[in-house]
Amino acid sequence: MVVNMLFPAFLGFLIFAPFLALVFNCLKGAGHPASRLHTAGVFLFMYYLFGLWWMTGIGPLQPFAPRLVLMPFADMIQGPVDTALNVVLF
Template sequence: MLPISDILIRSISGYVFIIPVLILYFFIRKKSGRKQSIFHIIAVFVFCYYLFGILTVTGIGYTSTISFRPQISIIPFCGMISEPIDTILNLVLFVPLGFFLPLLYKKYQHIKNVILTGFLFSLSIEIVQMFGWGQQI
């Protein structure tokens, strides 16, 4: 696990590049006549920072070598029982996703859409980690 100071530095430095993109996005939306509340704009910036934080904590993009190292378990969910703290941390890591999605986007007003998105996002991180990018948490 990365130290908290390293996580903050990496996520802030990566987030710096997305700020101009978000500003341009909101400028284009305003030009097209779509009104945005200041709360929505701030929430989108915080949500993007949260997404960068997830990618930083999982270590995606910071591994210099790519190697296929799948960890296949014959007993399903064995790691969840033997290392419950990792399971709890994984769950806590994705809790804000369940709050942000319905808050920001109408498409995610139904719980099944939020659960499906959270599952697919988590699965994609696990698959990327299986190919040697990032660290397994």
């Protein structure tokens, strides 16, 4: 289940990774080299952001449609996986 959630984030990251590598290459050519640890951290952070984007469902704007919820947080946590993912995303 977790693999199904992280695979689309990995695909988005693979599409964006060459552009990020180009930016680091241009910075290196301009005399602003970054350490390997910094580069790896930026790539890892970008993967995290794509995962966050995929998990939270941020996408096109939808029309505002409020609904009445009589029991707040009733459908928020449905198991230990949801709890762990909420902690990681927080």
